Amino acid sequence: MRRIALLALLLVGLTGVAEPQVTLPDIEDEVMCVECRTALNVSQAPVADQERAFIRARIAEGKTKEEIKAALVAEYGPDVLAEPDPEGFDLAAWLVPGGLIALAALGVALLARRWRRRDDGPAPAGGSELDPADARRLDSELRAFDS
Amino acid sequence: MQPRLYWPITFAAAALVALLTYGVASTGPDTSIDEQLQAGERVEAPVRDLPRLGATGTGSLADHAGRVVVLNVWASWCPPCTSEMPLLQRTHESIESRGGLVLGVDTQDATEDALEFLREKDITFASLRDRDREYGRSLGVSGYPETFLIDRRGRIAALRRGPVTQAWLDEHLEPLLKERA
Numbered sequence: 001m002r003r004i005a006l007l008a009l010l011l012v013g014l015t016g017v018a019e020p021q022v023t024l025p026d027i028e029d030e031v032m033c034v035e036c037r038t039a040l041n042v043s044q045a046p047v048a049d050q051e052r053a054f055i056r057a058r059i060a061e062g063k064t065k066e067e068i069k070a071a072l073v074a075e076y077g078p079d080v081l082a083e084p085d086p087e088g089f090d091l092a093a094w095l096v097p098g099g100l101i102a103l104a105a106l107g108v109a110l111l112a113r114r115w116r117r118r119d120d121g122p123a124p125a126g127g128s129e130l131d132p133a134d135a136r137r138l139d140s141e142l143r144a145f146d147s
Numbered sequence: 148m149q150p151r152l153y154w155p156i157t158f159a160a161a162a163l164v165a166l167l168t169y170g171v172a173s174t175g176p177d178t179s180i181d182e183q184l185q186a187g188e189r190v191e192a193p194v195r196d197l198p199r200l201g202a203t204g205t206g207s208l209a210d211h212a213g214r215v216v217v218l219n220v221w222a223s224w225c226p227p228c229t230s231e232m233p234l235l236q237r238t239h240e241s242i243e244s245r246g247g248l249v250l251g252v253d254t255q256d257a258t259e260d261a262l263e264f265l266r267e268k269d270i271t272f273a274s275l276r277d278r279d280r281e282y283g284r285s286l287g288v289s290g291y292p293e294t295f296l297i298d299r300r301g302r303i304a305a306l307r308r309g310p311v312t313q314a315w316l317d318e319h320l321e322p323l324l325k326e327r328a
Binding site: 034035046047049050051053054074075076077078079080092096103 | 159163166170222223224225226255256257258260278279280
């Protein structure tokens, strides 16, 4: 039993350190077709076929995902990555969602504040507390009823 | 809607619409060169240093001042580029002795594929690499192939957005070759 456990540990030690091989679909959805400006995994354009062949060749060379993406940028420029540039009009793609999230958070905060105020405010008419005049009248009515 | 919320929401919606309008308007190709050529004017050709395809260093239109340049924007994955290459090669060979040349601009292409493409087609004219079409955008390039005829003074005299034909070259290139700088 001890020998089997030792053998298992040895196998894990030998195979466990190897990084999993990157695949084409791992990269395709993070890369653009440079001519048609759609994600590579949905593009059938000739340049998209060339990009896929380029990625396959780099995978065959044993490159990592980051190395392949860097090689794609070196060949086709930064627009090949499926993320907007942090400058020019593309900056809006980063700022608008952030602004919308900030606005939504502000809206939730304002609503929460309004609800809290409503809870802390005076009890609505018809609530359990009576004004003193009504309380006195109720007491006298109850006394009259008891007697 | 509460009056307090009306103006902020209206302003935010208007800003969003303006942003989208700007985005759509700014993504189209620049047609200013086409318009100036149609008006009968020649346009100063944009000059930018680009890496030489299959060689070291950079090159640009400035290297060919005083010569007529047939600037051809191509990519190895583009079928119409394949079909016009033999004509461009013949043109290059025929105008070299008359103070002209064909200069390729390989765009959005894998270097290995581009070099293989040139070898297969026996292309001898030089090409520069415009890897992300940044230079092409300054020429209003919206597809491939596109060809620009640059006169001896570095001005665009004619352009063709699509494959060139012998008839088009005869009509537009011949008069340029006869001009003096």
